[in-house]
Amino acid sequence: MHEIKIAEDLSLIILEEAARAELSVVTKVNITFGQMVAIVPHIFEFAFRETVRGSIAEDAEIEIEVVPLKMKCKDCGTAFLVSESLFACTACGATDLELLEGKELFIKSIEGE
Amino acid sequence: MEIKIMKNILDRNQNKAEEVRNLLISKKVLMVNIISSPGAGKTTLLEHTCEVLNPVLRIGVIEGDITTDRDALRLKKYNIPIVVINTEGGCHLDSHSISKVLNSFDLDNLDILFVENVGNLICPSQFDLGEAFKIAVVSTTEGDDKPAKYPMLFREAKAILLNKTDLIPYTNFSMTSFRSDLKKINAGVPLFEISCTKGDGMKEWYEWIKGQILFHDGISGNDLLNSSKRESS
Numbered sequence: 001m002h003e004i005k006i007a008e009d010l011s012l013i014i015l016e017e018a019a020r021a022e023l024s025v026v027t028k029v030n031i032t033f034g035q036m037v038a039i040v041p042h043i044f045e046f047a048f049r050e051t052v053r054g055s056i057a058e059d060a061e062i063e064i065e066v067v068p069l070k071m072k073c074k075d076c077g078t079a080f081l082v083s084e085s086l087f088a089c090t091a092c093g094a095t096d097l098e099l100l101e102g103k104e105l106f107i108k109s110i111e112g113e
Numbered sequence: 114m115e116i117k118i119m120k121n122i123l124d125r126n127q128n129k130a131e132e133v134r135n136l137l138i139s140k141k142v143l144m145v146n147i148i149s150s151p152g153a154g155k156t157t158l159l160e161h162t163c164e165v166l167n168p169v170l171r172i173g174v175i176e177g178d179i180t181t182d183r184d185a186l187r188l189k190k191y192n193i194p195i196v197v198i199n200t201e202g203g204c205h206l207d208s209h210s211i212s213k214v215l216n217s218f219d220l221d222n223l224d225i226l227f228v229e230n231v232g233n234l235i236c237p238s239q240f241d242l243g244e245a246f247k248i249a250v251v252s253t254t255e256g257d258d259k260p261a262k263y264p265m266l267f268r269e270a271k272a273i274l275l276n277k278t279d280l281i282p283y284t285n286f287s288m289t290s291f292r293s294d295l296k297k298i299n300a301g302v303p304l305f306e307i308s309c310t311k312g313d314g315m316k317e318w319y320e321w322i323k324g325q326i327l328f329h330d331g332i333s334g335n336d337l338l339n340s341s342k343r344e345s346s
């Protein structure tokens with residue numbers, strides 16, 4: 001259900017930026033979610049539709065890029081994509097890891113006219 | 114036309130969280146965000162922690178609940194400042210709701226502020242409240258697979274409390290699987306295997322949390338023993 005709050009904050013940013021750029025309609029929103037943020041896309045889309053209803057972004061298409069989990073082993077330095085929910089270095093098996101990518105939650109751009 | 118933004122969607126929450134964090138650092142108050150499923154034992158943990166630590170530490174509590182003040186009523190007997198935030202359906206607390214209630218506390222006379230978040234393993238772990246750190250409470254009756262299923266929380270938490278260890282004989286909980294999964298999510302995170310109701314393992318938790326306050330305040334152990342802060346209250 002955190003999708004609702006995230007959609008609310010996203011719609012505020014969209015409307016603010018659209019007003020600044022003097023757009024009359026927002027046609028597309030490009031966002032990036034890290035895999036670890038655990039956003040369920042269809043719930044997010046549903047929440048987003050509710051928050052932009054009646055606004056200039058009402059019919060905006062949402063493009064979600066999901067960034068896979070990427071970690072770096074603190075022992076051997078190998079960087080690798082995590083394919084399962086448990087994290088261990090693919091080269092040496094060590095579990096002391098630094099998270100490189102996968103916690104993103106940002107808006108890249110909006111499109112409109 | 115395309116307008117580049119490149120902004121964290123939760124910027125509003127994050128900015129307010131930083132404001133809360135800076136205020137608490139300046140007041141030397143350690144805020145701990147406690148996250149668990151409903152029924153894992155957050156309030157029972159706080160009851161016992163208040164019972165033992167209230168005489169030596171000045172404790173405050175923010176109770177986050179969807180509705181009711183039942184948790185707060187359970188802590189009333191310790192005579193500590195408590196504020197309830199009812200989220201009215203919301204599944205987590207956010208930094209704005211914390212910021213609004215902070216002025217209900219006398220922060221100059223507080224060492225630690227526990228925030229009991231809404232019972233939920235997913236949503237609360239996404240929202241920075243301005244806390245010094247998060248801790249996760251999980252109970253054996255929920256199963257040993259929780260770290261693997263909710264990696265974000267178990268990765269972010271500074272300590273894990275595994276509660277209801279006294280009930281293990283009545284469940285299929287495997288301590289070996291739990292420990293091994295946790296190691297692969299957050300290697301080296303302190304794990305306290307406790308039973309709040311029986312008291313098992315609680316001493317280690319009390320010592321650890323006291324140590325965190327010393328570290329946060331940047332004062333030495335001797336200063337705490339001399340109770341410089343406490344005597345002034």
